Amino acid sequence: MHINGNKVNSIIQWGGGFNINKGESVNFGGNSKNYLNIAHGTNKSTIAGLLNANGKNVFLINPNGVIIEKSGIINANRFVASTSSMSNADMWKFAKLNENQGATFSPVFKPQKAGSVVNMGNINANDVLLIGHKVSIDGGNIHGMHSANTSGNALKNPSNNTASKVHLVGNEVNIQVDGIKSNSIIASAYSKGALQQSTTSYYNYGGKGLNFTTQEYDNIENKANKKLVTQDKFEKHATIGSVKDWFYFAKGWNDDKNNMRNFFSTYKLTSDIDFGGNQGKNYANYCISQGQCTSMIIGSANNNTFNKNFDGQGFTLKNINIDVENIDYAGIFGNVSYSDIRNIKVDYMGGRINGNNVRYMGGFVGNSLHNGSFFSDISIKNIDFINNNSNSFFIGGFAGIAGGNFTKIYIDNINNILGKSSSGYGGIGGFAGNAKGNFENIAINSINNITLKVNGPAHAGGFAGQLFTGEYVKNVYMENVKNVKVDAAGAFAAVGGMFGEIGNNTNFDHIYIKGLENIYVDNKYAQAGSYAGSFAGRSYKVTAVFQNIAIEGKININANATQSAYAGGFLGCNGVFNMGSCGAQGGNNGAYIHNVYLYFKEGSNVKAKSYWDQAYGGESYANIFIANENNKNISNANIYHYINDFNKNDYIQDKINIHTYTDETQANAYKDFLSKAN
The missing domain is CATH 2.160.20 (Pectate Lyase C-like)
Structure with missing residues (x-):
């Protein structure tokens, strides 16, 4: 012109x-x-x-x-x-x-x-x-x-x-x-x-x-x-606008070249970066020329923890494969502490994270241990699988251990998350293996399988294997996080659609889980217990609050154990802590539960099986809502199920509302569920 x-x-x-x-x-x-x-x-x-x-x-x-x-x-x-x-x-x-x-x-x-x-x-x-x-x-x-x-x-x-x-x-x-x-x-x-x-x-x-x-x-x-x-x-501020800049970001930070760790207060993306994963490039051993190779993981060890601010400015890191072994931390970032990381998109484009002998592994960060870190406006998508074989480990779609404050995080399309150990413990989840912070406005979509196989204590959840610290988990939406399974041989094993185990007096509010299919745990360790529930396998903090929660799907919940097995439609166990059991049951010992809506599609079931009979200490508890005895701290709990799928044993008539439906009334029942759950 x-x-x-x-x-x-x-x-x-x-x-x-x-x-x-x-x-x-x-x-x-x-x-x-x-x-x-x-x-x-x-x-x-x-x-x-x-x-x-x-x-x-x-x-x-x-x-x-x-x-x-x-x-x-x-x-x-x-x-x-x-x-x-x-x-x-x-x-x-x-x-x-x-x-x-x-x-x-x-x-x-x-x-x-x-x-x-x-x-x-x-x-x-x-x-x-x-x-x-x-x-x-x-x-x-x-x-x-x-x-x-x-x-x-x-x-x-x-x-x-x-x-x-x-x-x-x-x-x-x-x-x-x-x-x-x-x-x-x-x-x-x-x-x-x-x-x-x-x-x-x-x-x-x-x-x-x-x-x-x-x-x-x-x-x-x-x-x-x-x-x-x-x-x-x-x-x-340091700017990163190319794969070469990221190379020198990683190498400069990890080696502290020219005192990089102390010179800049903030690191900023200024462009999308393609890491060439579909061309055979390995993020964990990346070469920009002959003889010039380094790990692109930022903060790959304890002595180079990332502790500054990072602003992605809305740009995307894409096309990533991570193949790594014999390190503690794996992810885009490895070990993070007291950082503020925000405004970034990560698209693996079908790439993978494959580890051998890695302690902490996540789609974004391996380990964020401290509550002083902040993560916001971050998306992770299109990971083929996250896999790790190690002694003991924590693995998650976002983080191995997620400590800090997390808001506006979106995870989409992970085919499989798998952890295996022949001699140690494991924690695994769609967001984190272990959660130790506050979580708000989180969305997780389409994770086919979360699978944990360990010869030790085991925790697996659609969101996190364990939650041990943090004030709140609120405004969380999970859809088509389908199968969460544990095969263990440890003192205890817990699995849930949201959490495997909850050990903190946290407020859980406005959570929607849709498309859940299988919650399964099998623990063959002698004198072992298993816990399974659509929300959590086990919660043992008496002042935790569960409110405004809705779960729907054709859900099969199975808890199998050598000794005691607990399977609940909502919680497998809700009581004070006692290793290997639910501890003191009933009374006022459980958490507070208000405004909970469960919609079980036809063909759902809740089952528990002990391999020992009662003469040898074997116990099996299965219930449509909570596996252990009834809890007085329940109000407005609603369960919708197909008329032939469940009985109503051991539910509190004035606190748990059972809505059965038939083929003819299913549509109206689901409409009623949605009107209340939303």
């Missing part, structure tokens, strides 16, 4: 927004020296192609934001991008400016507006002004204008010329240390400022200094109490 203006100052209002697709170009020519572009609509402006102004001055105004992609190129004498809206009166003022006034025009900064300006590409201009709520140079370059005789593909590269001035204005300003070439770099940040350097650059050259100044921007609307962030308050 060619744009030729005849006046000194030209104003173009783009009704459908202003964008340049990759491979396309917009050329500004003619007699006009200054082009003011106003982008209308609700979308940000994306520059993925070439904006070529032949030495003229280009202004781009879009309140929704301006993004210069990796493939985006700007060539101009002066380039201004702003997210501050302009009135018709402001536009007329610009139109009437003389040539020099128009060339030096600077839009107002409106701190309350939300649009951001991000440069991941190449800006070649002698004078650059970027204004937005957030202004970030994320792996992009800002150099001076190309020489007059530059043409063709050369226009798409950094000019290597020096810009006379670069000014960045925003509530948050992030400056790329190794991307700006200018005699004058000015930052006007009013909330937060950071110097950014790629991990590749830092690994090879150490911390680069940057000569920049901070100063007030002279055209601010409603500044209020906002104060300029001074130079000494700028944070240090």
